[in-house]
Amino acid sequence: MNAVPSAKTAYNSTSMAPVRTSRGTEYEVFARVTRNIQSAASAGETGFGKLAQALHDNRRLWTLLAADVSENENGLPADLRARIFYLSEFTADHSRKVLSEGESADILVEINTAMMRGLRQMTEAA
Numbered sequence: 001m002n003a004v005p006s007a008k009t010a011y012n013s014t015s016m017a018p019v020r021t022s023r024g025t026e027y028e029v030f031a032r033v034t035r036n037i038q039s040a041a042s043a044g045e046t047g048f049g050k051l052a053q054a055l056h057d058n059r060r061l062w063t064l065l066a067a068d069v070s071e072n073e074n075g076l077p078a079d080l081r082a083r084i085f086y087l088s089e090f091t092a093d094h095s096r097k098v099l100s101e102g103e104s105a106d107i108l109v110e111i112n113t114a115m116m117r118g119l120r121q122m123t124e125a126a
Contacts, residue, residue, distance in 0.1 A: 027119040033058045034112040041105045051105065055095040058108060062088040087111055 037058060040051035066088035068074060069081035076084075091111065097103040 023119050023122050027116055029061060030112050030116045030119065033061055034109055034116070037105050037109055037112075041109075052099055055098060055105070055108070058112070059092050059095050062091040087115075 036054035040047040040054045066085050069076060069084045074081060091108060094108060098105050
């Protein structure tokens with residue numbers, strides 16, 4: 001999943017930036033996007049604009065992940081790559097339902113949280 005680090009748009013100066021692994025960076029991106037979804041969803045109708053932006057950012061993240069796992073050079077096991085690709089499609093579909101049909105964003109938060117747990121385990125095992 002090498003595409004996600006490029007998704008970060010804010011950069012600190014290299015002398016002040018903590019050293020992060022690619023998994024750590026992916027974790028931070030997931031954490032930021034997930035916090036934004038939770039915050040906007042908890043605001044109710046007044047947070048709809050922020051929710052739409054948070055869901056857009058989440059879809060962009062998952063689209064990058066799907067593109068990355070579809071590359072032949074991706075080193076993840078084929079089964080894991082397929083599951084990540086499926087989750088990307090599910091995320092896009094459910095995000096549409098949240099925005100147009102009033103579905104809850106809770107499952108998207110759960111999926112992202114599960115990904116964060118997996119990334120954390122991979123980082124600790126390395």
